[in-house]
Every structure is written in C-alpha cells, then in structure tokens.
Amino acid sequence: MTTPLLEIEDVVAEYRTGKRTVRALDGASLTVHRGETVGIVGESGSGKSTLGLLIGRLLPRATVFPRGRVLLDGESLLDLPTERLVGVRRERLAFVPQDPVGALDPTLRIGRQLRLALRTTDADPAALLDGVRIRDPERVLRLFPHQISGGMAQRVIVAMAMARKPDLLIADEPTAALDSQVREEVLRLLFGLAAEHGTTVLWLSHDLGGVARHCERIAVMYGGRIVEDGPTAQVLTAPQHPYTAALSAADPARAKDGTRLLTIAGTPPVLTEDEPGCVFGPRCPAATDDCATTRPESRQVEGRTVLCHHPAGAPPGPGGGPVSEPPLAKEDAR
Incomplete structure (x- = not known):
C-alpha cells in the first residue's frame, strides 16, 4: 500500500500568550493521498486556517503542540531543522492566500517578484503569466501590485505557486475577495493547473457549492477536529454528522426562493483544554448524556x-441512532 502524501495524526495546537491559552486544533487527523482534491469546510474559528498553516509550520512562534504528528511522505514536518524545512516549503509545498494583493510586496514590480520566487529555476516569468491567462504579460511584469486588479493579482500568486509543480497546494479561501465571475475563473485555473502537474490540492473554504464542483473529497471541521470526511457528493447529499447537516442547511446557495435562510443555533466553542465530551453537543438537538461526558472517536x-x-447512518439503539431532521437549523428572524 502506498504511503499517503500527507498524514496529520491527532494534532493539538495551542496559542499561548501570557496566562491565556486558546486551543485551535484539538486532535485533528487527516490523511491525503497523491492527486486528491480535498475541500476543508467549516465555520470561522473551526480550525481550517490553522490546519493549513500547520502543514508548512507557518503558525506563530507562540504556538505549541502538546501532541500529534504531521508527515509529508513519511517525513515529520514538526521535527525538521530550519534549513530542511525551508527546502520543503520551496520545492514541495505551495500556498495561495485569501488576499492576493496583500501577499505581494507593494515596493517591487511583478516581474521582480516572480524572478525572486523562481531564482533557482529557468522558468520564464512572461510564460508563467501567459499560462494563467494574463493578457500582455510583458506589460504586467512592469507593473506594481497596486496597479493590477484583485483577480489579476490572484492569477500572479497562482503562477508563483504552481511554477515549481509542487506536490501539495494549500489554498486558504483564495477567491474570497473576488467577485463571483472572476472567482470561478480563478478556481478553474487553479484546479486545472493542479491536475496538469499532478499536484494534490487542499482547499480551505466556506463555499460548499465550489467544493462540490471542484473537490472529489470533503472534510468538515468543527472545534479543531475533522468531524466528517468522505466523498463530496455523499457527504453533502446525505450528511452523517449533525454539524455537517446543519452547515449544509445553512448554505445560502441551497436556500429555496421565498424561504428564510436557515442558521445554526449557538456559537462555535473557544477551547482551552481537553473537553470531556463532544464540543458540538451544546448546539446539537440530537445530543444525549454520553455526548456531554464521552469524547467521540472516529467511526466508519x-x-x-x-x-x-x-451518526445518521448508524444502526438505532445504544451507541448509535439516526438524526432525523437537518438539525440545528432555525429560521433567521431578522
């Protein structure tokens, strides 16, 4: 059996400042194989961005890891010396951020930034921009970031990210600042280049519809853990975790004309230590006594x-039972 490209095993990540501790990941586990396209979805604060930054060890210095491992082709990223880590980031990982203009250096022309990013390769900057469908690339190379649109800036970032044909691309809401038409164009470009180069994609997103169109697999995060993980179509059409069902029911794209948008009752948790039970229990109408006292373990x-x-698909009786309604949804009274 082939070794997975990425293995995240029971990782706990905590931000510690002074006397305050906030737990961003609470035993997160995820396995990704080569060539997969995986969407990570969940509310703000669920741990998606922390998970993405964890892979490149880009979290703040105040972050500590009480337990867990992150393996890239079997190599422990959390234990790498700095020199080796820099090489892995440069040659094997790529990141596409939310704010493309903010990710570019405002003091350098686009061409200069591309050449710096590609200084150990013989790639042609103009050809890279042409490959991401930027018209008149020679002119764009002479411009500063403030002279190009957000959509064009994101194309530049995608060109930089894919120039080395990375093994793993981590895209954190890469189209959040773009309008709907440009958003879809950029996503098609990103996933098309990834497929062409054999790059595995981890897309952190709020966009369930976009994930359904572009990702073969979806992982739903809540409270710093992956609560449901499986084929995208199956998870979104027949969710097994109450939170997945609630998230799907609250998706504006799924709302029917003339009906109020459904929302999820309560607020996401702020964790500081191990919770005795299920962190989703306080928001879940299907919760029972064991949900408050016993930490849930993964099951197929x-x-x-x-x-x-x-879970909804578990046999009825002790330890399992169906969740009947798309839960946690309530009418927005505003």
Whole structure:
C-alpha cells in the first residue's frame, strides 16, 4: 500500500500568550493521498486556517503542540531543522492566500517578484503569466501590485505557486475577495493547473457549492477536529454528522426562493483544554448524556469517517441512532 502524501495524526495546537491559552486544533487527523482534491469546510474559528498553516509550520512562534504528528511522505514536518524545512516549503509545498494583493510586496514590480520566487529555476516569468491567462504579460511584469486588479493579482500568486509543480497546494479561501465571475475563473485555473502537474490540492473554504464542483473529497471541521470526511457528493447529499447537516442547511446557495435562510443555533466553542465530551453537543438537538461526558472517536459510516456518537447512518439503539431532521437549523428572524 502506498504511503499517503500527507498524514496529520491527532494534532493539538495551542496559542499561548501570557496566562491565556486558546486551543485551535484539538486532535485533528487527516490523511491525503497523491492527486486528491480535498475541500476543508467549516465555520470561522473551526480550525481550517490553522490546519493549513500547520502543514508548512507557518503558525506563530507562540504556538505549541502538546501532541500529534504531521508527515509529508513519511517525513515529520514538526521535527525538521530550519534549513530542511525551508527546502520543503520551496520545492514541495505551495500556498495561495485569501488576499492576493496583500501577499505581494507593494515596493517591487511583478516581474521582480516572480524572478525572486523562481531564482533557482529557468522558468520564464512572461510564460508563467501567459499560462494563467494574463493578457500582455510583458506589460504586467512592469507593473506594481497596486496597479493590477484583485483577480489579476490572484492569477500572479497562482503562477508563483504552481511554477515549481509542487506536490501539495494549500489554498486558504483564495477567491474570497473576488467577485463571483472572476472567482470561478480563478478556481478553474487553479484546479486545472493542479491536475496538469499532478499536484494534490487542499482547499480551505466556506463555499460548499465550489467544493462540490471542484473537490472529489470533503472534510468538515468543527472545534479543531475533522468531524466528517468522505466523498463530496455523499457527504453533502446525505450528511452523517449533525454539524455537517446543519452547515449544509445553512448554505445560502441551497436556500429555496421565498424561504428564510436557515442558521445554526449557538456559537462555535473557544477551547482551552481537553473537553470531556463532544464540543458540538451544546448546539446539537440530537445530543444525549454520553455526548456531554464521552469524547467521540472516529467511526466508519456508509463510506466516510464520522466523529459522532450518533451518526445518521448508524444502526438505532445504544451507541448509535439516526438524526432525523437537518438539525440545528432555525429560521433567521431578522
């Protein structure tokens, strides 16, 4: 059996400043194989961005890891010396951020930044821009970041990210600042280049519709853990975890004309230490006594991994039972 490209095993990540500790990842686990396209979804504060930054060890220095491992082709990223880590970031990993203009150096022309990013390769900057469908690339190379649009800036970032044909591309809401038409164009470009180069994609997103169109697999995060992980179509059409069902029901793209948008009751948790039970329990109408006292472990249900005592597809009875309604949804009274 081939070694997975990426293995995140029971990682706990905490931000510690003074006397305050905030736990951003609470035993996160995820396995990704070569060539997969995986969407990571969840509310703000669920741990998506922390998970993405963890892979490149780009989290703040105040972050500590009480337990867990992150393996890239079997190599432990959390234990790498700085020199080796820099090489892995440069040659094997690529990142596409939310704010493309902010990610570019405002004092350098586009051409200069591309040449700096590609200084150990013989890639042609103009050809790279042409490859991401930027018209008149020679002119764009002479411009500063403030002289190009957000959509063009994101194309420049994609060109930089894909120039070395990385093994793994981590895209953190890469189209959040773009309008809908440009957003879809950039996503098609990004996933098209990834498929062409054999690059594995980890897309951190709020866009369930976009994930459904571009990702073969989806992992749903809540409270710093992956609570449901499986084929995108199956997870979104027949969710097994109550949080997945609620998230899907609250998606504006799925709302029917003339109906109020459904929302999820309560707020995401702010964790500081190990919780005795399920962190989603206070927001879950299907919660039982064991949800408050016993930490759920992953289980296989209908072709996906689910972190729940009572997944919808589990047989009824002790330790499992169906969740009937798309839960946690309530009408927005505003």
